[in-house]
Amino acid sequence: MLSLRTLCQRKSRIRVIRVRSALIVPSTKLTLAFSSGGDARRWGSITDRRALTTRAPQTSINGLHIEEYGSLSEATMTRLLERLEDLLDELGNNDAEVDYHSGVLTLKLGPHGTYVINKQPPNKQIWLSSPISGPKRYDYVRGTDDWRYSRDGEELGTLLERELSETLGRDVRLGLARVSDLA
Secondary structure, eight states: OOOHHHHHHHTOOOSOEEETTEEEOOOHHHHHHHOOSSOTTSTTSGGGOGGGSOOOOSSOTTOOOHHHHHHHHHHHHHHHHHHHHHHHHHHTOTTEEEEEETTEEEEEEGGGOEEEEEEETTTTEEEEEETTTEEEEEEEETTTTEEEETTTOOBHHHHHHHHHHHHHTSOOOOOOSSHHHHO
């Protein structure tokens, strides 16, 4: 039987090595030593190690049908777009703009950063990327009839109203309570 050192020196492509009746699976470091150039997607390469990434949930815990999700999420995005357009018109700020295309709403606030709010139909969620609080994923909650972040329970509209009020120096109301009334 060959020693581990001999195998490493030969740069053999080996998936499992038997050493003194103990089964050893090479670590990433050893696996990389066993491969020599070529296709990075072969067994044992770093790109093959998908267990290290976090998978997005395939179904939302809220049990929405895709049609209901579509109606609620589109109504939410439409309300956001209307309220944000009105807000920017009132401000008269040329550095700020709001845009909505293909389920993605972008709010650019010049030096204050950019908000991106988008629908995620496969997950039945609305995702937010905020220059202040970072990325968050919101699920629709029937009991409260709104979009909530599962980690802290905060409602999407509440977070946006607070951050925009602080950033713009004025009271901002988006009217995202009772989402089903918007649909």
